Structure formats: C-alpha cells, structure tokens
Amino acid sequence: MKRIGLLGCGAIGTQIALAINSGQVQAELTHVYDYDKSKAESLVARLDKKPTIVENPHLLSSNNVDLVVEAASQDAIKNHALSIIQNRKDLMIMSVGALLDESVFDILFDACHEFKKRIYLPSGAIAGLDAIKSVKSELESVTLITTKNPKALAGAKFFETKNMDVHSIKEKTVIFEGAAKEAVTLFPANINVAALLSLAGLGSEKTLVKIVADPNTNKNTHKIEASGIFGKISIQVENVPDNTNPKTSRLAILSAIECLHTICSDDIKIGT
Ligand SMILES: NC(=O)C1=CN([C@@H]2O[C@H](COP(=O)(O)OP(=O)(O)OC[C@H]3O[C@@H](n4cnc5c(N)ncnc54)[C@H](OP(=O)(O)O)[C@@H]3O)[C@@H](O)[C@H]2O)C=CC1
Numbered sequence: 001m002k003r004i005g006l007l008g009c010g011a012i013g014t015q016i017a018l019a020i021n022s023g024q025v026q027a028e029l030t031h032v033y034d035y036d037k038s039k040a041e042s043l044v045a046r047l048d049k050k051p052t053i054v055e056n057p058h059l060l061s062s063n064n065v066d067l068v069v070e071a072a073s074q075d076a077i078k079n080h081a082l083s084i085i086q087n088r089k090d091l092m093i094m095s096v097g098a099l100l101d102e103s104v105f106d107i108l109f110d111a112c113h114e115f116k117k118r119i120y121l122p123s124g125a126i127a128g129l130d131a132i133k134s135v136k137s138e139l140e141s142v143t144l145i146t147t148k149n150p151k152a153l154a155g156a157k158f159f160e161t162k163n164m165d166v167h168s169i170k171e172k173t174v175i176f177e178g179a180a181k182e183a184v185t186l187f188p189a190n191i192n193v194a195a196l197l198s199l200a201g202l203g204s205e206k207t208l209v210k211i212v213a214d215p216n217t218n219k220n221t222h223k224i225e226a227s228g229i230f231g232k233i234s235i236q237v238e239n240v241p242d243n244t245n246p247k248t249s250r251l252a253i254l255s256a257i258e259c260l261h262t263i264c265s266d267d268i269k270i271g272t
C-alpha cells in the first residue's frame with residue numbers, strides 16, 4: 001500500500017485525508033503538514049489512523065513516503081516541489097498555476113527524468129482535458145470563461161493591482177480578460193484550471209481566460225470553448241463550491257480523490 005504525505009490541510013487536503021481514512025482510496029496517510037498547525041491538528045483529530053504532524057515541509061518527503069500530495073498553494077510548489085522529487089517521491093499537484101512559470105516547469109520536468117519520479121495533475125474543477133490533449137496538434141483557439149461569486153474571488157492579488165473593491169461589484173461583470181499565464185498570477189487561488197488547460201493544449205500565452213464576477217451566482221462555472229481542424233469543443237461545468245472554501249469547487253476535491261485512487265490501485269484505468 002502506498003504511503004502518502006499531505007502538504008496542506010484545508011478544503012482539499014481534508015477531504016483527501018478522509019477518503020483515505022474511509023478506505024475509498026487504498027493508501028496509508030503517514031505524515032501531514034500545514035503552516036497553520038491548528039489545521040493539521042483538527043484534521044488528525046478526525047482520522048482513525050493518526051498520521052504524524054511534521055514540523056516543516058521538508059520532513060514530509062525526507063520520511064518514508066511514496067507520494068506527496070500538495071493541496072496548499074502555488075508558493076508551496078515553488079518552494080518545495082523540487083526537493084520532494086529530489087527526495088525520490090512522486091508528487092500530486094493541485095496548485096498547478098505554479099507550473100506556468102517556465103523556470104519551475106523546466107526544473108521539475110528535468111528532475112522527474114533524472115530521479116525517475118512522476119508528477120500527477122488531476123483534472124481539477126474542469127472537464128474535457130482528455131479531449132483537449134487528444135486534439136492538441138489540431139487546436140487553433142482555446143478560451144476559458146470562469147464565473148464566480150465575488151466572495152469566491154475576494155483576496156486575489158488582482159484587486160490590489162486594480163485598486164478595486166470586490167464587494168462593490170453589484171452586477172455580472174467581466175473583471176479580467178487575458179492570457180492564462182497572467183490569470184494564474186493575479187488569481188492564484190481561483191484559476192489553476194487555466195494552467196491545466198494550458199498545459200494540455202495551446203500553452204499559457206495562447207490560452208485565453210475571461211473571469212466574470214457575478215453576485216447572483218452561487219456556482220463556480222467553468223466554460224471551455226476550443227476550436228481547430230478537428231472541429232469544436234464546448235464544455236461547461238457548473239460547480240457547487242466547497243462549504244469551507246468557496247473558491248474551491250466540489251469537483252476539484254472529487255477529482256483529486258479519483259486521481260489518487262487511480263495512482264494507488266492496480267485495476268482498469270478508464271479514459272485518456
Ligand atoms: N487544480 C484545480 O482544479 C484546483 C486547485 N486548487 C488549488 O489547490 C490548493 C488547495 O486548495 P484548498 O484546499 O481549497 O485551499 P485551502 O485554502 O482550503 O487550504 C490550503 C491549506 O494549505 C495551507 N498552505 C498554503 N500554503 C502553504 C505552504 N506553503 N506550506 C504549508 N501550508 C500551506 C493554507 O494555510 P493558510 O490558510 O494559512 O494559507 C491552508 O491551510 C490551492 O492552491 C487552490 O488554489 C483549488 C481548486 C481547484
């Protein structure tokens with residue numbers, strides 16, 4: 001059975017730990033870390049088989065684990081992903097936006113080859129990555145339109161740079177249009193899905209992102225529109241937000257659990 005270390009004990013990390021605890025994912029959660037220790041303690045209190053709470057992130061991968069699951073932040077990837085791979089552990093990443101920094105991507109890509117380790121990127125809060133990957137060589141345009149309630153967008157760096165008060169948005173408003181590369185920097189906790197779409201398809205400069213703040217919605221909606229020689233793809237997911245973190249969709253959590261289940265099982269693998 002694979003031994004798992006968990007980096008980040010928030011909305012996604014908690015549900016992953018509970019899925020392992022219930023046996024839905026056949027693995028052993030052995031070590032956890034969050035820089036808010038109280039979050040790690042509350043999580044461990046809910047588990048039957050108690051993992052060790054480590055005092056710093058390096059102790060996750062220097063211990064005897066097979067895979068580290070990151071559910072923390074883009075900074076966590078920038079600061080710790082390389083040492084996890086160098087410590088010869090596989091890594092599952094949720095804060096995928098960090099990989100749109102080419103220096104981070106290239107270093108991790110080379111490290112995976114050198115240390116013969118794998119990085120897994122679950123499909124997260126979107127659907128259709130299988131198709132985008134398959135038509136990659138024939139793609140001509142990809143646009144992601146993401147609509148969230150302003151309270152789910154609050155706290156993003158974007159509002160500091162624009163000197164805009166998110167709570168003053170009273171009607172459905174397009175607040176950002178640009179390349180995925182810029183979107184993941186300005187909305188690091190909201191649009192990691194744009195990084196997944198970029199990596200699967202046209203890259204971070206040509207993948208276009210529109211972010212819409214809608215005070216009248218209680219869903220996190222992601223619409224992908226892609227076209228090319230192959231034809232057209234139009235996929236929309238209306239996600240229920242997690243009840244502890246409105247930025248994060250329920251589908252992102254379920255996708256992380258399903259990805260981990262696939263990594264940890266030897267049965268038939270369905271889909272691309
Ligand atoms: N790929 C996808 O489709 C999706 C990706 N995400 C991303 O996944 C990540 C986890 O999401 P979620 O669980 O909802 O987030 P939460 O904010 O609920 O939980 C993250 C936890 O990790 C902690 N943390 C952040 N950075 C570090 C660090 N460097 N070292 C240790 N702990 C850290 C946070 O502490 P504190 O609160 O104090 O910052 C928090 O306790 C986020 O980056 C999010 O943007 C989310 C949804 C979809």
Ligand SMILES: O=C([O-])CC(=O)C(=O)O
Pocket residue numbers: 124125188189190191192193194220239247248249250252
């Ligand atoms: O969960 C979502 O809807 C998407 C999200 O936060 C992200 O991609 O960072």
